[in-house]
Amino acid sequence: MKKLIIQFIVLLLPFFSVAQDKPNILVIITDQHSGKFMTQTGYPYLNTPGIDKLADHGVTFTRGYCAYPVCMASRAAMITGVMPSKSSEMTTSYESIGHKMKNNGYETAFFGKWHVASTKMKSTEEWHGFDTYKDSRRDKETQNLSVNFVKKKHNKPFFMVTSYLNPHDCCGLARKISNLKDKYHDEPVNHNVPLDQCPPLPDNFEIPKDEAEGFYVRRSPDSTDMKMYRKHPVAYWKEKEWRQYMYGYDRLVEMVDRHVYNLVNTLEKEGKLDNTIIFYTADHGDGHAAHQWNQKMTFYEESINVPFIISWKGKIKKGIIDKKTLVNSGLDLYTTICSLAEIDAEDRLGKDLSKVIDTNEMINRDYVISEMIQPGFTNEDKTPYIGRMVVSEDYKYFIFDKGENREQLFDIKNDPGELKNLSKDANYTKQLNRHRAYLREWIESSDDNFYLKLPVE
Known part of the structure; x- marks a missing residue:
């Protein structure tokens, strides 16, 4: 009997070694970080050593666009690899990336903001496929859970999604500037700073002539409509308030970057960074005063353009800023993860960006x-x-x-x-x-x- 057990283990060893040879994959998602506001795109008012470290060891795609400029729909696309017009209404009818990775030999974990269409993590465990998870809106908690998961011993490669809330607290920041009640989910932001410390108004601060009514219905509601005024409390803002908002938003980006920096350093200290592919992206951007807009829900660049970095220390070309490749973050994230993990993405419409990072092969795509x-x-x-x-x-x-x-x-x-x-x-x-x-x-x-x-x- 003992001899049979030994023979059985020997037969299984090749399968274990194949699983261990696969890289770990970490997906970092932030909420409301516009791709327009990164040091990699030339924005000078930020200090982001965490994101910079990822970019230094990989490729930054500056032409990344979310599938839908609001969190629930955009996240549904990223988790399913399907456009929101389909995924948001029938989310659980499409295989989630967590389920796919789990079924292909990965230990799976998700920590942080979920907000995937109308689904709840606790009631969709079998569908979402994450072995360990916590839906949290507190970035400190998300950070601690992620760091502890990295430090633990893993018998097979891991696939972890770390989903930070910030800089989404800029919504609360806007309300506080307008003297409306709100609270920050992480640390408070001091917005009442002198203007000489604030960025200047953007060159596109003015509202375009003949703006599409699809945007205009949401523009600058006044305090007689408190439901919408709480979403966009900017009707009475002058230059001072807009610039202080921009300053506060930038500090929130730096706040979440500190978590990114610490998480990447943890991987490095644990000797796991060289075998971990890291994606950095966001669910959508923020108006950041362009066209006198805060928040999302427009097709303007500030709201629709998102960061998209693929980082793998020592394995792919480093420090590349790709300004040409058109990326749909909702579709391409799913497909590229599957490709790098050597898993069939089946009928998904996303493009495999690993071709770009490995061989500089152009993606056959005229538009997103x-x-x-x-x-x-x-x-x-x-x-x-x-x-x-x-x-x-x-x-x-x-x-x-x-x-x-x-x-x-x-x-x-x-x-x-x-x-x-x-x-x-x-x-x-x-x-x-x-x-x-x-x-x-x-x-x-x-x-x-x-x-x-x-x-x-």
């Missing part, structure tokens, strides 16, 4: 898509505005299902602040029609449920 449903808070019939965005190499096009200004086209190469809508400029008819065609192609190829009558070309 994002979605949004803007509740009709102020329009008379109260029906929502449903929109789609198309971003190509040099242009951004988006359209809503209704409104006088439902179509927008920006030359983001020459007008990065998105101040001039070109959709009615005859000189840009060719580009307008090209992006309409991209959207039609996407709707047909992805079975998108977005239906509208585009103008005849």
